[in-house]
Amino acid sequence: MTHEESDSERWDVIVVGAGPAGCAAAVAACRTRPGARVLLLDRSDFPRDKVCGDGIAAEAFDVLAELGMDAAAIADGYPPVERLRLAAPGGTEVERPLARPAHVIPRRVLDARIVAEALRQGVVLRQHAVRSVESTPDGVTVDGLRADVVVGADGAESVVRRALHPAPPAGTVALAFRAYADEPAGQTGTQVITMTSAHWPAYAWSFPDGTGRANVGYGEVLTAAPPSRAAMLERWDALAPAGGPRDALRAHRLPLSTGRPPIPDGRILLVGDAQCLINPLTGEGIFYAVRSGQLAGRAALAGARAGTLYRRAMRGALGRHFRHTTLLARGTRAPRIIDAAVRACRRDQRVFDDLLRIGLADGLLTPRLVTGLRR
Ligand SMILES: Cc1cc2nc3c(=O)[nH]c(=O)nc-3n(C[C@H](O)[C@H](O)[C@H](O)COP(=O)(O)OP(=O)(O)OC[C@H]3O[C@@H](n4cnc5c(N)ncnc54)[C@H](O)[C@@H]3O)c2cc1C
Secondary structure (H helix, E strand, C coil): CCCHHHCCCEEEEEEECCCHHHHHHHHHHHHHCCCCCEEEEECCCCCCCCCCCCEECHHHHHHHHHCCCCHHHHHCCCCCEEEEEEECCCCCEEEEEEEEEEEECCHHHHHHHHHHHHHHCCCEEEECCCCCEEEECCEEEECCEEEEEEEECCCCCCHHHHHHCCCCCCCCEEEEEEEEEECCCCCCCEEEEEEECCCCCEEEEEEECCCCEEEEEEEEECCCCCCCHHHHHHHHHHHCCCCCCCEEEEEEEEECHHHCCCCCCCCEEECHHHHCCCCCCCCCCHHHHHHHHHHHHHHHHHHHHHHHHHHHHHHHHHHHHHHHHHHHHHHCCCHHHHHHHHHHHHHCHHHHHHHHHHHHCCCCCCHHHHHHHHC
């Protein structure tokens, strides 16, 4: 059916964007009210690429499983990553096992598999690039399609967010480059993050996916106008020479949770990157995407009360966590604090676990982590 032919359609929920956040929202809505009419729109055909480090925390898989998705099928062919090596800006290093192994799955694969799981649960997917979203007295119109509630899951440059909020404040957006390379020698099963005090907060990563390839990249928080591509690549090379050809080199912006907009009442909800939900400490966003999507999808069938319910659910699930990550992001503006944290991780596996849980999922600042940061 063409877009023009569908003008008179009315949906319970339209989700804009079929990345992890959008699929989670669409599936959660279908599960909340079986038979609900849920339409997922994406400008791309799947499989499609997405610039990312491809690291997926175990907690993100927990949410996918809660949504009835087959986590083993989604991860098939990509073995768990058991270890993480962190090099702090001052050179202190730690390498330890992850309390819960992560995965590294190219987003071209991961997202197509998640979309397939969503379709299996009754979501309808259409390829369409959304240009306009307008509230009406009894619903929302998306390029002529009508819905009771719309969920904006259209990523970092969200069209839906721009209809509601100004651009994120300065200092709350990062820029990162990603490429694929051969797995570096001696790095099987180990994710590596190398931080630098130059242009802090900034780090390079190398995440092997278990197939002989690694996702490699470099990113930094933007405090002024974005640096040139040449300058970024120079900084990356200085920090972590990739040693070999890199392909699929692409850059993308990361809207950090320190700049997330308030969640308003009403019928338009934002999730994942569209809601600026990327961890300011690590660049993690997939866990937030699926958790916020799940919560928005559950609230989306409440019509005019959807925004209120979604705001409450987010506050309950992630409110304290966001306060703690913001505190930690402020505290670690001095790179020596990160060195102190890494030294504490060397002394105590539990501090390492706490740091990872706040950096990759919904952890909190624990007393032993705070003590470690002060020493
Ligand atoms: C370089 C880099 C490295 C990263 N590394 C990691 C990592 O290792 N681990 C991690 O957890 N997170 C990482 N992130 C963050 C992670 O990529 C995002 O947080 C995550 O993809 C957010 O999911 P999402 O569903 O909100 O948005 P997306 O995955 O961006 O999906 C948005 C979807 O919306 C569609 N869309 C956009 N505009 C429109 C439109 N107008 N109409 C219709 N459809 C539209 C797009 O085609 C896309 O399919 C990284 C980000 C970057 C940039």
